[in-house]
Amino acid sequence: MRQPVGPAEVRYSSRAEAPAAGALDADHADAAGGASAVGSESDSDVLDAADLDPFDPPEQRTGIDRATSRALLDLLARLDPDDPERAEARNRLTTLHLPLAEHLARRFAGRGEPYEDLVQVATIGLIKAIDRYDPGRGAEFSTYATPTILGEIKRWFRDKGWAIRVPRRLQELRLSISSATTDLLQQLGRSPTIAELAQATRTTEEEVLEALETAAAYSTVSLDSPEPGENAPSTIDTIGHDDEALEGVENRETLARLLAGLPERERRIIVLRFFRGMTQSQIAGEVGISQMHVSRLLSRTLIQLREGMFR
Structure with a gap:
């Protein structure tokens, strides 16, 4: 993935381009070292409690200047969308909060994707959070931005994970069905019917069946992987060729x-x-x-x- 992060932003290729205040403290660095353990979480997992802890907000763990951030966010909310100062404030906010995007991207570092690609996707989520944030609601920006960034990363993984391009609505419906199946199994003491799943997800039975059928497209198999059995040939060796x-x-x-x-x-x-x-x-x-x-x-x-x- 090598697309720009936004129309008015530049791509940050290293931590050196972020402000000096963006360096992670020792505790955060230790926590980031365990990112591979987080890599096995499912796309439907909820946020880590630490990410939304009001007594230990991400700004403190990532060294973000909260006063500067608030001032820029207030300025951004007051400026007209066409005002050149707004683009400058947006860029400064992106740079200022880049350590937060890097911190959240590191949680997914054990999933086989380049770290800089993860940071790129996280930065896209960060920019979306900056554009949508409303200071008047009183929430800390990091508290608002964290689920937005994580959602962007998880959607990216979900899109990349499908062997056949499946519409996003079916991907997300499949996840909703999975969650509803677990809940109904506990409530009913048996596997739910298609009609019950449709009612729980507020969709039609046809849509539920369509989403369930997409499960076959959810993973790929390497052509170099061996077939089952001892000394078995690889998959590519069993594929026919033009005669x-x-x-x-x-x-x-x-x-x-x-x-x-x-x-x-x-x-x-x-x-x-x-x-x-x-x-x-x-x-x-x-x-x-x-x-x-x-x-x-x-x-x-x-x-x-x-x-x-x-x-």
Whole structure:
């Protein structure tokens, strides 16, 4: 993934471009070291309590200047969307809160994706949070931004995880069905029916079935992975390839059918020319027509056969 993070932003390729105040403290660095353990969480997991702890907000753990952040957010809310100062304030807020995006991206570092790509996606979520934040509601920005950033990262993983491109509404409905199935299983003491799942998710039975069918597209298998069993070949070794000899058989069978459908004279000219190797003059003497007539018939018949072969 190498797309810009926004129309007015630049991509930050390293921590060096963020403010000095953005360095993580020792406790945060230790916590980030365990990110691989978080990598196994499901897309439907709730936020970590630490991310929303009012006594230990992310600003303190990431060294963000809260006073500067509040001033810029207030300024952003007052400025007109077309005001050049607004774009500058937006960029400064993105830079200021980049450590928060990096902190949240690090939680997903054990899932096989480059860390800088995770930071890029987290930064997109950060920018969305900046654009949507309303200082008048009284919530701390980090408290508002954290679920927005995590949601952006999780949606990105969900999109990348599907072997076949499945509409996002079906992806999210499938997750809702999974959650509803667990709840109904506990309530009913049995597996829920399609109708019960549709009622729980406020959708139709057809939509539930469609979402359940997409489960087969949710994962991919490496072609280099071995088949089950000892000393088994890899998957790619069991995949067939084009057989030129078989293709030749198919072409001959098709040609034989087309030749059988030709008028007697045209079929005889083709046989004499290509199976007996006779010249057009020899064919003219054999058939009893002029060489020019043989040439015209031969050309027309070959066009007819070629069209039949590729039809």
